[in-house]
Amino acid sequence: MADSKLTKQxxxxxxxxxxxYPRAKVIQRSIMQNGINNTAKDNTVKGKLNRTFSVEVNTGKVSDQKHSGRCWLFALLNNLKHDFAKRYDVKDFELSQSYLFFWDKVERANIFFDNMIATASKPVDDREVRTYLDxxxxxxxxxxxxxxxxxxYGVMPTSAFPESKVTNDTSNLNDVLNLTMRRDGKILRDMVNSGASDEDIANKRDEMLKEIFRIAGYACGVPHExxxxxxxxxxxxxxxxxxxxPKEFFDKYFEVNLDDYVVIENAPNKEFNKNYINPASDNVVGGKHVGFLNMPMDVLKETAISQLKDGETIWFANDVTAQSDRKAGILDANLYHYDQLFDIDMxxxxxxxxxxxxxxxxxxxxxxxxDLVDGKPTQWKVENSWGEKVGEKGYFVMADNWMDAYVDEVIVNKKYLTDEQRQLLDQEPVVLKPWE
Known part of the structure; x- marks a missing residue:
């Protein structure tokens, strides 16, 4: 390959x-003055997304995860609280995200220590080890x-375990835990590689886990039994x-069986009609494995529509940073025309x-x-967890083309799958590499 050093030439x-470029100066002035998104934005999109839906589940006020990455907890608890609201006539009931967040910190440290011990023989720059340290x-x-x-652990209402300053802004806690756990990981790896006894390693690990419990307790409070x-x-x-x-509360007030729900993924870079798992992403030893059934997008849509028609909301994962207007609460694959603005093929x-x-x-x-038109979805109503100051009181509208492009998975009851699709769940899953 030729030398690629840049020269004056x-x-x-x-x-x-x-x-x-004949419009270079005009485009430059516009972008510098207004920014890329404001210049590339298609203002006709908002008029096409009218926020009227032929199928709609009655829900209440949105939650607010504030400055935290707990959307995955909020989305599950949103689905549970909708079920509770319908069953017990409490529209704006709220479940505690902080409660599960506390236990996640303890459980995540526990499984991390296991992974550090199990991979101690591998070099620290090994890809699997780096994945755990990331x-x-x-x-x-x-x-x-x-x-x-x-x-x-069950669940608790927010009134029994409220948010704290730290759970509303988790960045500092994440920094403290990352530093502490990486140090702990180094110590455990060194002990294994120096030939320390299993008993000494177990005692050190137990001491470390108690430290994580104490950090989480200081930051979130310790849940009452x-x-x-x-x-x-x-x-x-x-x-x-x-x-x-909390466990009795969940068993008594919620009839949902979470084992009946499956992750339907649309990952076109992997083979469809196969079951995948990634145990390296688990957070609870002995808990449910992170995994999915990889299917074409029409399966995600069909099962989601069936569940919505039956009055049940749906957890879904996505790339929310792409082609989105946070303030307006709009998700459309054609919202920003970067290719036209910069005259490049993207x-x-x-x-x-x-x-x-x-x-x-x-x-x-x-x-x-x-919203179904002639039986086909045109747009979707989305409950976010960013508070009521974005979108329409916290609710977003998602164009169907955005679902095609940027929705990765939906969580649906397996009863909405066909018999053939359900049989795929019984197949031996493909085990993904830790970094996938």
Whole structure:
């Protein structure tokens, strides 16, 4: 390959080409004054998304995850609270995200220590080891991770375990946990490689886990083992249930069986009609594995529509940073025309974007409605967890073309799958590499 060092001759050629564009100066002034998105934005999109939905689940006020990466917890608890609201006539009931967040910190440290010990013989720059070290104290997560926490610890209403300054802004806690756990990981690796006894390693690990519990307790509070559930329903009727545990609360007040729900993924860079798991992404030892059934997009849409028609909302994962207007609450694949603005070809398929890290799932939200025209979806109603100051009181409208391009997975009851599709769930899953 020829030497690629840039020279003055290269710069002169670039300047010459730049000067040849007849609208270069006009475009430059517009972008510098208004920014890229405002210049590239298609203002006709807003008029096409009218926020009227032929199928819509009745829901209440949106939650607000504030400055935290807990959307995966919010989205699951949103679905649970909708079920509770419908069953017990409490429209704006709220479940505690902080409660599950606390236990996630402890469980995530526990499984991280296991991974550090198991991979101690590998060099620290090994790709698997680097994957575990990449944010062990972070607060992002997956559907299966949220389910594992609920199944083990139950849930609590926010009134019994409220938010704290730290849970509303998790960045400092994440920094502290990342530093602490990486140090702990180094110590455990060194102990294994120096021939320390299993007993000494186990004792050190136990000491480390107690430190993580203490950090999480200082930041979030330590959950009580029992609480009094006290509320008034929308008919002003008073209710109280004293001395109930979070697990008893979930089993008593929620009839949903979380094991009945499956992750339907649309990852075109992997083979369709196959079951995949990634145990390296799990957060609870012995809990549900992170995984998915990879299917064409029409399966995601068909199952989601069926579940919405039956009055049940849907957890879904997506790339919310792409082609979105946060303030207006608009998601449309043609919202910003960067290709036209810069006169360049930016075309990539969804699978190509996945493979080349251009589009990554970074947010979870809740589908609460869909507009069907001649039986086909045109737009979807989305409950976000960014508070009421964005979108329409916190609700977004998602064009169907955005679902095609940027929605990665939906969580649906497996009863909405065909018999043939359900049989795929019984196949031996493909185990993904830890970094996938």
């Amino acid at each position: 290269d710069f002169d050629a670039m300047r010459e080409q730049y000067a040849k 944010g062990p104290g972070s607060d992002g997560g997956e559907w299966a991770m949220a389910v594992a926490l609920v199944q083990k 029992t609480f009094d559930f006290e509320y008034r329903d929308d008919n002003k009727k008073y209710h109280i249930d004293k001395g109930i545990t 075309d990539m398929t969804k699978g190509q974007k996945y493979a080349h890290l251009d589009s990554l799932s970074n947010h979870a939200m809740t589908l609460t409605g869909v």
